[in-house]
Amino acid sequence: MVISLYIPASKQGLHNITNRVESQVQKAGFDSGLCTLFIKHTSASLIIQENADPSAKCDLEAWLSRLVPENDSLYTHTHEGPDDMPSHIKSILTSTSLSVPVQHGKLALGIWQGIYLWEHRHSGGEREIAIHISN
Amino acid sequence: MVISLYIPASKQGLHNITNRVESQVQKAGFDSGLCTLFIKHTSASLIIQENADPSAKCDLEAWLSRLVPENDSLYTHTHEGPDDMPSHIKSILTSTSLSVPVQHGKLALGIWQGIYLWEHRHSGGEREIAIHISN
Amino acid sequence: MVISLYIPASKQGLHNITNRVESQVQKAGFDSGLCTLFIKHTSASLIIQENADPSAKCDLEAWLSRLVPENDSLYTHTHEGPDDMPSHIKSILTSTSLSVPVQHGKLALGIWQGIYLWEHRHSGGEREIAIHISN
Numbered sequence: 001m002v003i004s005l006y007i008p009a010s011k012q013g014l015h016n017i018t019n020r021v022e023s024q025v026q027k028a029g030f031d032s033g034l035c036t037l038f039i040k041h042t043s044a045s046l047i048i049q050e051n052a053d054p055s056a057k058c059d060l061e062a063w064l065s066r067l068v069p070e071n072d073s074l075y076t077h078t079h080e081g082p083d084d085m086p087s088h089i090k091s092i093l094t095s096t097s098l099s100v101p102v103q104h105g106k107l108a109l110g111i112w113q114g115i116y117l118w119e120h121r122h123s124g125g126e127r128e129i130a131i132h133i134s135n
Numbered sequence: 136m137v138i139s140l141y142i143p144a145s146k147q148g149l150h151n152i153t154n155r156v157e158s159q160v161q162k163a164g165f166d167s168g169l170c171t172l173f174i175k176h177t178s179a180s181l182i183i184q185e186n187a188d189p190s191a192k193c194d195l196e197a198w199l200s201r202l203v204p205e206n207d208s209l210y211t212h213t214h215e216g217p218d219d220m221p222s223h224i225k226s227i228l229t230s231t232s233l234s235v236p237v238q239h240g241k242l243a244l245g246i247w248q249g250i251y252l253w254e255h256r257h258s259g260g261e262r263e264i265a266i267h268i269s270n
Numbered sequence: 271m272v273i274s275l276y277i278p279a280s281k282q283g284l285h286n287i288t289n290r291v292e293s294q295v296q297k298a299g300f301d302s303g304l305c306t307l308f309i310k311h312t313s314a315s316l317i318i319q320e321n322a323d324p325s326a327k328c329d330l331e332a333w334l335s336r337l338v339p340e341n342d343s344l345y346t347h348t349h350e351g352p353d354d355m356p357s358h359i360k361s362i363l364t365s366t367s368l369s370v371p372v373q374h375g376k377l378a379l380g381i382w383q384g385i386y387l388w389e390h391r392h393s394g395g396e397r398e399i400a401i402h403i404s405n
Binding site: 136137171173175176177202203207209210211212214220223224226227228230231232234263265266267269 | 302303304317318319320323325326328329330332333336337363364365368369370371372373378379380382383404405
Binding site: 033047055056058060063066093095099101102108109110113134 | 271306308309310311312337344347349358359361362363365366367369400402404
């Protein structure tokens with residue numbers, strides 16, 4: 001089965017979507033299986049990261065924005081603004097698709113792991129994630 | 136089912152393979168499912184990126200080649216030439232495997248998304264992608 | 271089916287786990303299918319890389335540690351030591367999940383490909399990888 005998860009427009013940065021994915025997994029009702037997430041955009045992406053200390057999230061955002069800054073003279077693809085090309089680059093350095101096994105009816109995440117949508121635009125609008133769940 | 140897709144030798148850079156993958160998905164005939172691509176090489180990789188404006192593609196190529204230049208004095212693995220080690224590094228920063236849900240018998244790609252083979256060598260030869268499609 | 275693979279505490283760097291994964295695939299007994307690996311940690315990750323020349327492995331480790339050094343003044347998340355934040359960053363630049371098709375009862379890896387656990391901590395402890403195998 002494939003369902004769509006719609007994430008409301010969010011500010012630039014990491015947004016924890018674990019609970020929303022987990023609730024789809026529980027609806028699907030498989031005791032054991034695989035949950036695959038796919039984000040249908042090229043300027044936002046997915047990662048699994050630490051869900052405990054917010055400073056890890058802040059440092060990830062700051063580090064990636066320093067590696068891929070706005071207003072780099074290399075960019076020619078700039079018609080949607082200074083965050084256009086950095087968003088595409090950040091997206092390919094992280095993940096468009098992620099797969100998480102399902103065990104005992106739940107996502108088999110490590111104790112400190114959360115699933116994050118990484119919004120790379122300043123005003124990215126609503127985002128759609130297609131979720132495939134199978135046994 | 137697993138099928139092999141052979142991509143003829145291509146010059147260094149991004150090559151859109153969406154149509155070739157889509158045609159395998161249509162042959163498989165699942166209304167709903169998951170299509171997973173796996174590239175059987177360590178000096179070429181896979182990404183999902185913008186399929187509209189060619190300037191995005193050029194900037195991605197230029198940015199990654201600046202981050203991972205040839206002739207870096209750090210490299211010791213150089214016996215296949217100056218593009219040998221940069222190819223391996225570019226490969227681990229992007230994706231060896233990608234999964235795309237199938238909906239209504241087609242890849243559930245976003246409207247601006249294409250699937251790309253990223254050839255990191257100057258003369259990489261034919262590339263093989265194993266494709267798994269299931270419901 | 272989902273099984274857990276436990277990798278004993280390893281020093282920082284790349285560790286070839288191909289044989290351990292392959293043996294699970296052979297136990298599963300599918301002629302054709304998909305094997306998905308998921309590492310249940312945010313300071314270690316997975317990659318597919320060259321399994322032949324050890325110099326490629328050394329250069330990958332050296333390159334990534336130069337890109338993401340310890341003791342960067344940007345980091346605020348440092349309470350577990352100087353390798354804490356670099357581990358999270360290295361993890362998001364590589365892969366938390368990887369999928370490899372199964373053909374003829376074996377992982378459909380390219381001839382030079384191996385599956386690696388990348389330990390990013392100096393003392394990371396035992397690591398758990400959840401493996402989903404289906405046809």
